[in-house]
Structures are given as C-alpha cells and as structure tokens.
Amino acid sequence: MGNRIAKDMINLSPPVIRVPFEFAWGVIPANIKYGKEYRRSENLLKESQWWEYKQHDEYQIFKLKELLEYAYRHVPYYQELFKSINFSPDTFHDLDDIQKIPFSDKNIVNGAGKRMVSDLYKDKDIAVSTTGGTSGIQTRFYNEKGAYGKRELPYINSIWGRIGYVRGKSKLARLRNEILPKGKLWSYDYKNKELIIDSYHLSDENIELILNKLSNWKVEFLHTYPSAALVLCDYLKRMRKEGIVSLKGVLVTSENIYEGQKEEIEKYLGARCFTFYGHSEGAGIAGWCEKSDFYHINTEYGYLELIDENGQVITEPNKMGEIVCTGFNNKVSPFIRYRTGDYSSYCDVQSCPCGRHYKLLNDIKGRWLQEYFIGKKGNKISMASVNMHNGIFDHVRNYQFVQNQVGECIIKIVKDIEYGEEDELKILEELGAKVGDSLSIKIDYVNEISRTKAGKQRFIISNIK
Structure with a gap:
C-alpha cells in the first residue's frame, strides 16, 4: 500500500x-x-536455479496441487469445471494428473469473464489487463494491482542477470514502444534509471544521433524489439560503421527472432543477443542461457506442457507443439492449462553447460499460425523458408510479407537508395526458387512498413481465415 x-x-x-x-x-x-513478495521470489530463484531435476518436479507437484485446491475453493469458473468433469484436487498426486483437466484458451477466458476471478479479491485491488491481440483476438483478464513489480520482475531480473544485467545499476536504454513528445528522440526515466528512445522515427539522420547517444552515455544494455535492433544494424552495415557501439548485451523481446538475425545483431551491435519467452497472461516464462541459445523453463513460475495438433501431450524431443501453461503467480484469475498459441519443442539433450537443471526448449515461435503462408495446394510455407541470408535484400531498407489470397504473396518493400531493377529480379528469382510453383510472389513498393499500436513489426501479415 x-x-x-x-x-x-x-x-x-x-x-x-x-x-x-x-x-x-x-x-x-x-x-x-517491491516488497516482501519480490524478495521471496528473488531468494527462491537464487537457490532453485541450481536444484536437481527431482527437486524441480517435487516443487511443481506441490504448487500445482496448491493452485488446484485454491481454484476449486475460490474461482467460480473452476468450481463449475471441476464438478462437470468429476475432478477433485484431492486426487492430484503426480504431474501427469494435470491432464485430467481440459485446456483453456483466450475464447474460454473471455467468455468466462469475472467467473474467472477469485472471491478473495475486491474490485479495488484488481487490475484489468488485455493481450496485444497479435492473432486477431485480445484476451481480457484480471490480476492484482502491482503484480508486475512484485511477481514478474524477479524472474526477468534473474534471467537477464545471466549476462550481467543488474536492474538499477546497469546502464540500460529502451528502444521499444514509447512515444515521446514531438521533436524528442530520447528522454530519461528517472524512476527506472533507463534511457528511453523513440522507436517511431528511425530515419538515417535520427539513427546517427541515437547511436552517438548510446556511445556517449556508455549504454551497457539495449532493451528492444528484434525488428528495431535490425534497423540499427542495417544502418551500421550500409554506413560501414561496425564497431561504433560497444554494449554488454542486446535484450530482445516481444517478437520472434529468426535464424540469422541473432548473428546480425551480435555482429553490428557488438554484444550478446539475449531473449526470454513470456506472455501478457503471465502463466509461463523461459529464458535463454548464458552458455547456449536454448530456453530454460522456469519451474518456479508455472507448469509448461507441449501438445500436438490432437491435444496429446508431447514428451519426445524435437517435435514441435503448442505451449500450454499453468501459472502459479496470478491468484486473482488463475490460468490452468492455457493454450498460448505459441510453439516450441524440447531439446534432444536435456543438460546444459551452465549447470542448471531446468527443462530445455529449442527455438520458440510466437503465434505459430501467423508465421505461415498457405500455398496453392493448401501447403504451409514457414517464414524460415523465405528468410534469406545470401544478400538479396542488401539494397532493401525494410520489407514485410502480406498474404491476401491462398497461393499468392505480396512483398512490401521499402527501397534503399541503391535499389535497382537488378535487385527486383534477384529477389523474385531467389524466392521463386525457394517456394516453387506453390506460391506466386509479387512486389509492392511502399514508403514505410506499418507497425502495431505497440510499435511492433510483423514479418508476415496473413489475411486468410
């Protein structure tokens, strides 16, 4: 208070x-x-990240049983659900027992409304939250006021701490979705001790000023979207100014980072590119390791499952499945077996040089269905198939794929000054060789690529239902 x-x-x-x-x-x-709850999580993470596998399992069984008992006693939606399937939390003894409970998703959460809210909380203590609506549907849910600082932040600080970031001490610049007053490229956030940079006006002239500011202010960490980091990298590459920025880490979040982009960011910004997986609903979190690019699943935060297209739980490695999360930290409106719309797979080797014993995930693809083109025969063509690394976009400032019709794709291109007819022919030829006859590709030249209200750029816009 x-x-x-x-x-x-x-x-x-x-x-x-x-x-x-x-x-x-x-x-x-x-x-x-952020008080005693923050300290409790901070102290837990200092110890628990070095637990053995058995300790992680025992902790998750304890937390799941505690959550299910709580939901049954205090959340109307789960009282009704558990009775309808004849489930009692008293029968929960093993991690596999969670499979007795049906999945939930954003449609179920939206439909349940305040029946998802615990009877222990008063309206004055509840905050209403929404997701970004990346997949076309916003989720509306409830949480305790101030929950981010005391419950979410300890996990983010712990994950980022793996590459040396210390909140409040490390010099951090944030290039994300903040809109600054007209004419201002940056401002200083004294509350969070962060340099805030405008991401909506990244012209060459402004990028030069921003890079100089990062250098002069001796910024150690840059928190940004991958697409924004790549705009800086493109400028450095074109202007042959590699090495003018010296960082300790580039913290990229909120967008997928595609194959080849991590290497590009590290080459031109001169620092480790680092990310974590999380979502607005706050039911699961996993972060890259300082020793590898695999994701450690934080077992203290929630229980994470992967399911196949038939809703069956995946246990084998390297099989892509949808991420399903059960969160431990939101007692106002618990998410139990929540289908996120994000996809990943388990690593084939579940040991890490860092010495932690968290379960490991491979690459994570956010809102997977938005990452596909649909070919003429109904075949799915992933973004990775057209994310070229052979220089065909060297003279392109920015680009975005848009699909309005099955079997057809438009590439919106913002041309660089050196872009010519030869570049167009090269792009169409190389991409055509990739996708073959299954996808017709056309180019639409534009002055800029639109971003979402949150300032993010989508690489694929699919208007196919």
Missing part, C-alpha cells in the same frame, strides 16, 4: 517536484521497492 501511495504522489506531481521524487525512487533497490 505504501509503495502505491508513493508512486501516485510521483505521477501526480508537477515536473519540478516529480523529477527529484523519481530520482529518489530509482535509487531504491528493487528488493526494497
């Missing part, structure tokens, strides 16, 4: 008063600022 009052005072004060308050707030360590 005290933290909330302090933040309200800061936000409502005029700038001459607010800035000193924000500066003072930013100096307070996270474990003090």
Whole structure:
C-alpha cells in the first residue's frame, strides 16, 4: 500500500517536484521497492536455479496441487469445471494428473469473464489487463494491482542477470514502444534509471544521433524489439560503421527472432543477443542461457506442457507443439492449462553447460499460425523458408510479407537508395526458387512498413481465415 501511495504522489506531481521524487525512487533497490513478495521470489530463484531435476518436479507437484485446491475453493469458473468433469484436487498426486483437466484458451477466458476471478479479491485491488491481440483476438483478464513489480520482475531480473544485467545499476536504454513528445528522440526515466528512445522515427539522420547517444552515455544494455535492433544494424552495415557501439548485451523481446538475425545483431551491435519467452497472461516464462541459445523453463513460475495438433501431450524431443501453461503467480484469475498459441519443442539433450537443471526448449515461435503462408495446394510455407541470408535484400531498407489470397504473396518493400531493377529480379528469382510453383510472389513498393499500436513489426501479415 505504501509503495502505491508513493508512486501516485510521483505521477501526480508537477515536473519540478516529480523529477527529484523519481530520482529518489530509482535509487531504491528493487528488493526494497517491491516488497516482501519480490524478495521471496528473488531468494527462491537464487537457490532453485541450481536444484536437481527431482527437486524441480517435487516443487511443481506441490504448487500445482496448491493452485488446484485454491481454484476449486475460490474461482467460480473452476468450481463449475471441476464438478462437470468429476475432478477433485484431492486426487492430484503426480504431474501427469494435470491432464485430467481440459485446456483453456483466450475464447474460454473471455467468455468466462469475472467467473474467472477469485472471491478473495475486491474490485479495488484488481487490475484489468488485455493481450496485444497479435492473432486477431485480445484476451481480457484480471490480476492484482502491482503484480508486475512484485511477481514478474524477479524472474526477468534473474534471467537477464545471466549476462550481467543488474536492474538499477546497469546502464540500460529502451528502444521499444514509447512515444515521446514531438521533436524528442530520447528522454530519461528517472524512476527506472533507463534511457528511453523513440522507436517511431528511425530515419538515417535520427539513427546517427541515437547511436552517438548510446556511445556517449556508455549504454551497457539495449532493451528492444528484434525488428528495431535490425534497423540499427542495417544502418551500421550500409554506413560501414561496425564497431561504433560497444554494449554488454542486446535484450530482445516481444517478437520472434529468426535464424540469422541473432548473428546480425551480435555482429553490428557488438554484444550478446539475449531473449526470454513470456506472455501478457503471465502463466509461463523461459529464458535463454548464458552458455547456449536454448530456453530454460522456469519451474518456479508455472507448469509448461507441449501438445500436438490432437491435444496429446508431447514428451519426445524435437517435435514441435503448442505451449500450454499453468501459472502459479496470478491468484486473482488463475490460468490452468492455457493454450498460448505459441510453439516450441524440447531439446534432444536435456543438460546444459551452465549447470542448471531446468527443462530445455529449442527455438520458440510466437503465434505459430501467423508465421505461415498457405500455398496453392493448401501447403504451409514457414517464414524460415523465405528468410534469406545470401544478400538479396542488401539494397532493401525494410520489407514485410502480406498474404491476401491462398497461393499468392505480396512483398512490401521499402527501397534503399541503391535499389535497382537488378535487385527486383534477384529477389523474385531467389524466392521463386525457394517456394516453387506453390506460391506466386509479387512486389509492392511502399514508403514505410506499418507497425502495431505497440510499435511492433510483423514479418508476415496473413489475411486468410
């Protein structure tokens, strides 16, 4: 309560008063600022990340049983569901027992509305949240006010800490979805001790100024979208300015990072590219390791399953399946066996040089169905199939694939100054060789590629139902 009052005072004060308050707030360590729940998770993660496999399983069984009992006693939707399938939390003794419970998804959550809310919480303590609607449907759900700081942040800090980031101490710049006042390319967030950079005006002239600011301010970590990082890389490549930025890490989130892009970012921004998987609903989280590019599933945060197209649980390695999450941290509106629309597979080797014993995932594809073209015969062609690494887009500033008809694809292209007829022929020839007769490809030249309201760029826009 005290933290909330302090933040309200800061936000409502005029700038001459607010800035000193924000500066003072930013100096307070996270474990003090976000209270005992933050400290509890922080202390747990320091120990639990080094647990043996058996300890992780035992913890998840305990947390799942606790969650199911809680949902049955306090959440109307789950009371009705469990009774309808004749399920009692008392019968839960093993991880496989979770399979007795049907899946949920965004349509079920939206349909249930406040029947998903625990009877232990009053309206004044509840925050309404929505997902970004990347797949065309926004999910509306509920959580406790202030939950991000005390429940989500300890996990993010722990994951980013694997490559040396320390919140409040490391110099971080954020190039994401903040819209700054007209004429401002950056501002300083005193509360979070971060440099905020406008991502909506990344012209060559502005990129030069931004890169100089990163260098002069001696930024250590850049938190951004992969697409925004690649805009910076493209500029550095074209201007032959590789090496002018020296970072410790590039923290890319909220978009898929495709094959070849990690290497591009690391080459031109000169630092480890690092990411984690999470979602607005807060039911599952997994982060890259400092020793590999596999994802460690955080067992303390929730229980994660992979299911095939028939809804059967996947246990074997390298078989792609939809990620299904059961979260431990949202007691206002629990997500149990929630289908995320994201896809991954288990690694064939479940041991990591770092010494942690979390289960390992391979690459994660967000909102998988949005990542496909549909060919003339109904065949699916993935983004990876057309994500070329042989230089055909060297003279292209930006591009995006759009599909309005089965078997047809449009490439929206923003041309660079050196782009010519030869580039067009090369792109059509190389992509045509990839997809064959199953997809007709046309080029549409545009001045810019539109972004979502959150400032993200989609690589594939599919308008096929």
